[in-house]
Amino acid sequence: MYVLYIVMGIFCLVSGINNLFFGDASLAVHYFLLLLFCHVIIFEFLKKPFEQKIYLLTAPLLVIDGIYQLFIGKEIFAGIIGLFFGFSLWQSRNRLKR
Numbered sequence: 001m002y003v004l005y006i007v008m009g010i011f012c013l014v015s016g017i018n019n020l021f022f023g024d025a026s027l028a029v030h031y032f033l034l035l036l037f038c039h040v041i042i043f044e045f046l047k048k049p050f051e052q053k054i055y056l057l058t059a060p061l062l063v064i065d066g067i068y069q070l071f072i073g074k075e076i077f078a079g080i081i082g083l084f085f086g087f088s089l090w091q092s093r094n095r096l097k098r
Helices: 002-022 025-045 052-071 076-097
Strands: none
Touching: 002 025, 025 052, 025 076, 052 076
C-alpha cells in the first residue's frame, strides 16, 4: 500500500507539472492537491502523522476541488476522486483524534 501511494504521488507530480505548463491549470491544482494527500498518507503509514491542522486544511481543499471539478471543470472522474479522498482524509483525522 505504501508503494502504491508513492507511485500515485509521482504520477500526480508529473501530471501536475505537465498540466501546469501545457494544459489546464485547474487540473494541475487538482493533481497537486492529490500529491499533498499522498504525502500526508505516506507519513501516516510511517507512524509520523501530521498535526490535525494539516488534515483540517487538506480535507476541505480536496472537497472544494472535487466540487469544482464536478460542476465547473467538467472532469467527473477527477471530481469524484477529490471528494472521495477528502472524505478519506477527514476520517483519518477523526481516527487520529481519538
